[in-house]
Amino acid sequence: MKNSKEHAQRLQRLYRELKRAHPEVEKTTYEDPVEALICGIISERMTEVAAQKAFREISKAFVDWNDLRVSRVEEVAEVLGRKTVTGRATAVALTAALRWVFDKHHKISLQTLKKLGKRPAREDLEKIDGISRFVINYCLLTSLEAHAIPVTEPMADYLKQNGIIDANADEEDLGGFLTRCVSAKDAHEFYVLLRRASESPTMMKKKPKGRSRPKEGKKDGSKG
DSSP: OTTHHHHHHHHHHHHHHHHHHOOOOOOOOOSSHHHHHHHHHHHHTSOHHHHHHHHHHHHHHSSSHHHHHTSOHHHHHHHHTOOSHHHHHHHHHHHHHHHHHHHHHSSSOOGGGGGSOHHHHHHHHHTSTTOOHHHHHHHHHHHSOOSOOOOOHHHHHHHHHTTSSOTTOOHHHHHHHHHHHSOGGGHHHHHHHHHHHHTSHHHHHTOOSSOOOOOTTOOOOOOO
16 A cells, blocks of 8 residues: 555554543453354444344344344344345355355354364455455454454545545455454454444445445455
8 A cells, every 4th residue: 555654643643542532341241152253244234323223123033143144034034124235245245155154064063163273264264255344344253352453434434534544445454454464462452443343324424426336345465
């Protein structure tokens, strides 16, 4: 990324400002990475508030995660409360990922990832059908205590609109830049604060129009 030193200084300044504005950040941790997988898939295409509500609805509507796995896409999309292209895409990603987990492990659990190192865990997550860089990093951050920062499209837009990163930075550039500038111990707090800022009413009104979403199922090609 061009002018990386200047961008790093801007990022640190933003982080300090966000911490002053929101000093209390609650840490989210999932005992089984499969729950992080589910929450990551849901929250990628929704605001955090909407995603939390959708996760509660999903938990109530299905007997267990295996029941969710075998449910029809239309049924899952309806429970999510989003009978839209976005809702269907989320439902497709959920059922496909859970089918992969079941076929691989013969149960709906990813506890085995906790026995691996961070790099092998990432590599295993990258093999799951239909999940994105965001979902992989969300799992690593919230369930495997890895140094990762999930970034939604609105979060990336926020950084670009505020001149924190280069406007032409792609996902790989952004991911590497953030993990270099934000330490592992601060990664979760930074993620929460940045996401909160990017989903503020003011920023949501500024959301760029006509921008195409990356193809579903694009995966993180980074290692480690």
